[in-house]
Amino acid sequence: MKILVTGATGLVGSALLPRLRRQGHEVLSLTRRSDAGPGTVIWDPERGSFDASACAGCDAVVHLAGENVAGGRWTDARMERIRSSRVDGTRLLIEGLDRAGIRPRIWVGASAIGAYGDRGDEVLDEDSARGTGYLADVCRAWEAASDPVLAWGARRVLLRIGVVLDRREGALAKMLLPFRLGLGGRIGDGRQFWAWITTRDLVRIIERALTDDGLSGVVNAVGPNPADNRTFTKALGSALGRPTLFPLPAFVARAALGRMAEPLLLSSTRVVPKRLLEAGFAFEDPDLVAALTRLVRGEDG
Ligand SMILES: NC(=O)c1ccc[n+]([C@@H]2O[C@H](COP(=O)([O-])OP(=O)(O)OC[C@H]3O[C@@H](n4cnc5c(N)ncnc54)[C@H](OP(=O)(O)O)[C@@H]3O)[C@@H](O)[C@H]2O)c1
Secondary structure, eight states: OEEEEESTTSHHHHHHHHHHHHTTOEEEEEESOTTOOTTEEEEEGGGTEEOGGGGTTOOEEEEOOOOOTTSSOOOHHHHHHHHHHHHHHHHHHHHHHHHTTOOOSEEEEEEEGGGGOOOTTOEEOTTSOOOOSHHHHHHHHHHHTTTHHHHTTOEEEEEEEOEEEOSSSHHHHHHHHHHHTTOOOOBTTSOOEEOEEEHHHHHHHHHHHHHOTTOOEEEEESOSOOEEHHHHHHHHHHHHTOOOOOOBOHHHHHHHHGGGHIIIIIOOOEEOOHHHHHTTOOOSOOOHHHHHHHHHTTOOO
């Protein structure tokens, strides 16, 4: 297939591209970076500029682009960038392709488990109701922004991605230093669930979404064993062989991180991958301790 990937320079995209190319797909990367080399197309979503002519012949789109949600304190301006980079960016991409007469038959769009909001112990699958709050609202608008591809007759998969565990970047990478120093501990009361996924399983899920005609609609891209923060903390401590005696009280997290503390660290989202399991997807990293042990040893993805 010829596949257009947005956000290809990010954590997930940089692991996805080599795998897709190894499998013989032709991959075009859509980026804002002007220093991009061959196989890339430039766009400027903030200015609303996207010339789709170089994307002719694309069979599929993997749309990952969006302002990093954990990339800095949530000022009003940053929250607006998080929203508009996803919602307006998706519209720009689809309108640009449509104007150029390019209507890929497969659309794989990133979304996030933030769509479910803060739900305590409730086990959430793809049939569960959406949640409320800022991230849930962003996810709703982000998912809806790709509705026009349905009019093309495209098969659309919306991946509600969980916390991506990777030693290079993201949540785990940020936790490694304090935990290695023996300064790690649970966050808040530690009862909040995190639905996690390793990069290598997420990349396999994206590939499956591209190639399995039976998959469409919302698909939770999370591992089968979401863990509460106490369990996660113990698992990371044991993977590193370090004690985890220093809890981070919720009020300290709120003071240090402001508005992002609640949705990113303290809220509970116990999401399970019902559709993937029904489809017979076999996770390479179903077990948290084994996955963390593998990752902290420096194995990629
Ligand atoms: N990582 C996670 O834990 C996680 C969890 C749930 C959902 N997700 C979602 O999955 C997708 C991929 O995640 P990721 O971790 O790979 O993200 P990432 O590392 O932050 O990369 C996203 C890419 O999007 C592009 N981008 C950044 N800011 C942008 C903006 N303002 N406008 C347009 N494009 C922008 C960048 O590519 P260029 O610089 O090349 O343009 C960047 O490399 C994201 O949409 C994310 O929200 C991730």
